[in-house]
Amino acid sequence: MNSVSDTGAPTALRLYERDDCPFCWKVRLALAALKLPYESIQVELGEKHPDVIALSPEGRSSVPVLVDGDQAIWESTVILEYLADRYDTANQLLPKEPELRAKARLLVTFSDQIIGPGLRRVIFEKRSKPQDEWDMSEIEQGMQMWQNRMAELETWLAGEAFFVGGRFSVVECALLPRFALAYLYGAGVSQNTPALYRWFQHLKNSSDFLSVAPATVPQYGGYHIPQWGQQRQSHRLTQSDC
């Protein structure tokens, strides 16, 4: 395959992404966990990048899009599956056992399809308007949806340090950005869900997380993330100028 050198390391992974997009962040966490270098091409919120349009089905211009040689992949979960299939020889991101793989995929779906929509009600409201125009009812409903999910995740975590297989997996790749964004937009994790609380306290200070966290959340008044985002160049190549 053209994109892989003789040593098996990829020579040209390219990620079209937005810094504070949770689906992009999810892919960055997977790339960091596998220690795969890549070229990051930043796409602004609302921007229709010509490369992204050319690489995606008609009418779609969203990120992330990963390019590996001739292969373009335009959906975050499919990107993670590809990285696991192609580069994860140690089954770091996805365990081997079918039952655990199903659990991991259900949790990724839970994060993307169930946690995400509730959280977006808070984020879209806060980042799109000045504070005195926020629809507090919309924000409160989103916050309530967030809180309702915590007990379910606590059950799923079952007192462990990680959700599946005793290690950082695709589940953490999907969930961590949601928790980080929730935290930045005012929705925390309380000690009423103690395992989940410990899980986030531990992982939000991990080196892989810090290496790929956005430096700021620009649409929310340039909110600066203390500590997060300072080490982020460690897994990245120079940004392309295209």
Add this chain to the structure above:
Amino acid sequence: MNSVSDTGAPTALRLYERDDCPFCWKVRLALAALKLPYESIQVELGEKHPDVIALSPEGRSSVPVLVDGDQAIWESTVILEYLADRYDTANQLLPKEPELRAKARLLVTFSDQIIGPGLRRVIFEKRSKPQDEWDMSEIEQGMQMWQNRMAELETWLAGEAFFVGGRFSVVECALLPRFALAYLYGAGVSQNTPALYRWFQHLKNSSDFLSVAPATVPQYGGYHIPQWGQQRQSHRLTQSDC
């Protein structure tokens, strides 16, 4: 594992499903391709089945849900991945090569997320109202979205008989129900996309397709499907009375 006998065959696959739901039909096609027997429990449109609620995350009551021993899986794509991991030793549903697996998963996503929403505009309108109340503008927009996708699929098919790996795969499981529903609701495949036309003509008469097609589309005036649905008991056990 409790659900598997000494011979490796599953002893108790149970599928909560609705006959004309494309996501359920997708799972039935995968089960048929792998020749896995299962117990089918029919859930009506809009019904909140207590088992489905108990097996799903809070607030979710949609089908399909597959139960295999202690494992409940509530998302069609995750169900297909599980069946591939657990029972597809010959790589029938998903090829081995990471590039082809990515292509297959992108096409499943294309079917679920891009073809589905356009088609639903037609189906929801037609099945929820008497014909003289149909919103023709809504239907025409849905039909246009359907037509726009045909050229993309023709490119992806590239003149072959199947989308990925030269055989029936998860891609056919996802796409065939969409094409069948489109056909039933008045959106066909024309010979302007000749490979796609041949693909559907061939597969809509295949035994696996016929074995799991719904006998009628009940919400659309009890539309009877000629030929389809007559052989459907072949892969099914007796329906549970729960």
